[in-house]
Amino acid sequence: MVAPSAAALFIHVVVFIVALCLHWSTFANADNYVCQPNAVIPPSPSLTPFVDRLPIPPWIDVSAGRLVTIGAYKITQVLHRDLPATTLYAYGTSAATATYPGPTLVAKQNIPSYILFENHITDSETFLVTDKTLTWANPANGGVPIVPHLHGAEAESASDGHPEAWFTASGEHGPKFIKQKYEYPNCQPPTLLWYHDHTIGITRNNVLAGLTGLYIIRSTSDEPDYLPRGTNEIPLVIQDKRVWANGSINYPDIGISPLIHPSWCVGYGGDVVLVNGKIWPYLEVYPEKYRFRMLNGANSRFFTLSLSNPALQWIQIGTDGGFLSSPIYLSTITLAPANRADVIIDFSSLAVGSMVYMNNSAPFPFPDANSVVSPPAVASSVMAFKIVSRPRGSPAQFSKVPTRLAVIPEPRYNLATDVYRSFIFNNQYDSNGYMIKSLINSEGYTDPLTESPKLGTVEIWDFINITPDGHPIHLHLISFLVLHQQAFDQDAYTGQRCHLEVQFGQPGSCFTEPPRNLDATQIGWKDTVTVYPSVVLRIWTKWSPRVGGDFPFDATSGPGYVWHCHVLEHEDDEMMRPLVVHR
Numbered sequence: 001m002v003a004p005s006a007a008a009l010f011i012h013v014v015v016f017i018v019a020l021c022l023h024w025s026t027f028a029n030a031d032n033y034v035c036q037p038n039a040v041i042p043p044s045p046s047l048t049p050f051v052d053r054l055p056i057p058p059w060i061d062v063s064a065g066r067l068v069t070i071g072a073y074k075i076t077q078v079l080h081r082d083l084p085a086t087t088l089y090a091y092g093t094s095a096a097t098a099t100y101p102g103p104t105l106v107a108k109q110n111i112p113s114y115i116l117f118e119n120h121i122t123d124s125e126t127f128l129v130t131d132k133t134l135t136w137a138n139p140a141n142g143g144v145p146i147v148p149h150l151h152g153a154e155a156e157s158a159s160d161g162h163p164e165a166w167f168t169a170s171g172e173h174g175p176k177f178i179k180q181k182y183e184y185p186n187c188q189p190p191t192l193l194w195y196h197d198h199t200i201g202i203t204r205n206n207v208l209a210g211l212t213g214l215y216i217i218r219s220t221s222d223e224p225d226y227l228p229r230g231t232n233e234i235p236l237v238i239q240d241k242r243v244w245a246n247g248s249i250n251y252p253d254i255g256i257s258p259l260i261h262p263s264w265c266v267g268y269g270g271d272v273v274l275v276n277g278k279i280w281p282y283l284e285v286y287p288e289k290y291r292f293r294m295l296n297g298a299n300s301r302f303f304t305l306s307l308s309n310p311a312l313q314w315i316q317i318g319t320d321g322g323f324l325s326s327p328i329y330l331s332t333i334t335l336a337p338a339n340r341a342d343v344i345i346d347f348s349s350l351a352v353g354s355m356v357y358m359n360n361s362a363p364f365p366f367p368d369a370n371s372v373v374s375p376p377a378v379a380s381s382v383m384a385f386k387i388v389s390r391p392r393g394s395p396a397q398f399s400k401v402p403t404r405l406a407v408i409p410e411p412r413y414n415l416a417t418d419v420y421r422s423f424i425f426n427n428q429y430d431s432n433g434y435m436i437k438s439l440i441n442s443e444g445y446t447d448p449l450t451e452s453p454k455l456g457t458v459e460i461w462d463f464i465n466i467t468p469d470g471h472p473i474h475l476h477l478i479s480f481l482v483l484h485q486q487a488f489d490q491d492a493y494t495g496q497r498c499h500l501e502v503q504f505g506q507p508g509s510c511f512t513e514p515p516r517n518l519d520a521t522q523i524g525w526k527d528t529v530t531v532y533p534s535v536v537l538r539i540w541t542k543w544s545p546r547v548g549g550d551f552p553f554d555a556t557s558g559p560g561y562v563w564h565c566h567v568l569e570h571e572d573d574e575m576m577r578p579l580v581v582h583r
């Protein structure tokens with residue numbers, strides 16, 4: 001590891017001291033989590049798993065250059081055979097066809113798509129309680145403000161779904177609103193993106209209510225044509241919820257520190273897992289290869305996914321930002337909120353009639369479940385696969401696992417000349433020791449802009465996590481590469497008995513290990529990466545398009561971008577910072 005520049009060191013030390021001043025005495029009850037003991041969140045009714053067929057959201061081709069209109073509607077949808085219909089907010093082309101998750105929008109590389117987003121939700125306020133003590137949209141005329149963000153897209157900021165670019169059904173706009181007709185140039189490698197609501201202070205409500213959908217960029221040049229396709233390419237939107245017996249979503253309405261934030265909770269742990277909007281569904285598959293385009297669309301929950309048949313492995317071919325350089329074979333895949341995985345499962349050795357279960361073993365909260373959560377937010381089942389034979393006369397699909405996929409460049413940088421920034425993730429606690437905020441260098445969304453990278457330059461960012469939680473950090477506009485992570489002694493660091501500027505092995509270093517090799521969740525192009533507690537994670541950013549050259553839009557114009565934690569409860573309570581690029 002190369003030592004940071006003198007200027008960077010100076011900034012780092014200042015930040016360190018500020019963080020200590022505010023938070024020195026506040027680590028006591030760090031693991032009092034979610035909404036305990038102030039609110040008891042009852043479990044969902046007991047439901048039989050694997051009785052509903054996996055729905056496939058409608059596909060909409062957005063590559064024809066025509067304007068596609070996607071509205072947000074209030075709908076009801078049956079989430080499980082034995083539950084009454086649930087009230088949701090959902091995207092679709094009409095009230096009658098809106099679905100949770102919304103339609104999968106399919107774009108072609110280098111062909112712009114034009115989406116007009118509309119808000120048809122006429123409720124006077126969201127049906128999941130709004131915590132009005134947070135920084136939030138707060139429309140003067142009421143209503144449910146929405147603003148869709150296409151996660152992972154290289155897009156102009158006026159089309160990026162800035163948190164303050166919201167709009168209501170009655171036509172009221174947030175202060176950063178420019179337009180509702182968004183343009184996505186799709187000038188980036190083929191991958192799975194997703195669109196979801198991003199409204200300031202109520203993103204967690206709107207996403208849990210159903211405002212989520214997938215967006216695929218396809219490429220004829222950069223994507224092998226022999227991958228599993230058609231009926232053998234299946235999108236999987238994985239989310240957790242808690243439901244009442246009447247079908248309604250159970251989201252706590254009393255917060256962990258109600259005198260400060262009446263209903264805000266530090267996380268949301270559901271006890272049922274939905275895939276494509278059904279609780280514990282099943283999918284019939286032929287004994288062939290399948291390509292699954294998986295998204296963790298949960299508010300807070302991480303998933304560590306495994307397959308119950310030991311003959312099967314995950315063959316991961318892609319991550320958030322597109323293809324890996326070559327496939328990796330894994331027994332588990334961990335997805336933080338907002339992470340995607342492009343995987344192949346080869347069912348061809350399995351007998352017709354057999355079942356395969358997709359299970360989850362990630363702790364909640366992540367990565368340390370030793371917190372007070374009642375009842376335990378266990379969600380170990382995800383979905384099932386039933387092997388069935390192809391109908392007579394229908395030929396098996398030929399497909400294969402590629403050996404080489406994409407060229408991932410070697411990240412080049414020079415800490416003496418490139419901009420270096422470091423960020424300490426710290427929590428704020430109330431006088432009883434209950435967490436009330438997650439912050440970045442003790443700053444939240446409304447604090448002044450500090451991240452303004454120059455177009456075309458490389459910047460090295462260090463994320464230093466002194467909280468008990470893993471934070472999936474998402475940057476808008478660009479994808480990045482992880483350089484490494486290193487564990488450090490959190491107590492010694494916060495007690496100022498050591499330094500992160502000193503390399504591992506040198507006297508006075510806080511590091512407890514040399515820089516680690518990347519794990520499977522860190523390789524390839526990322527737009528969201530998890531920073532574990534007591535870890536410094538270093539990323540390489542380049543503020544230009546992935547394919548090189550200049551952005552096909554003015555990235556410096558419009559309301560700008562944001563970067564934030566993708567635990568939506570954290571994002572909604574200030575773990576988000578403005579991001580504006582300059583020339």
Ligand SMILES: *[C@@H]1O[C@H](CO)[C@@H](O)[C@H](O)[C@H]1NC(C)=O
Binds near residue numbers: 245246247248
């Ligand atoms: C569903 O049940 C919960 C818990 O009893 C209640 O708070 C909620 O109002 C009910 N929702 C509807 C739509 O009846």
Ligand SMILES: *[C@@H]1O[C@H](CO)[C@@H](O)[C@H](O)[C@H]1NC(C)=O
Binds near residue numbers: 359
């Ligand atoms: C996976 O899920 C299935 C179905 O719910 C269950 O029978 C099995 O025990 C689970 N396996 C593990 C390792 O948890």
Ligand SMILES: [Cu+2]
Binds near residue numbers: 469575
């Ligand atoms: Cu977080």
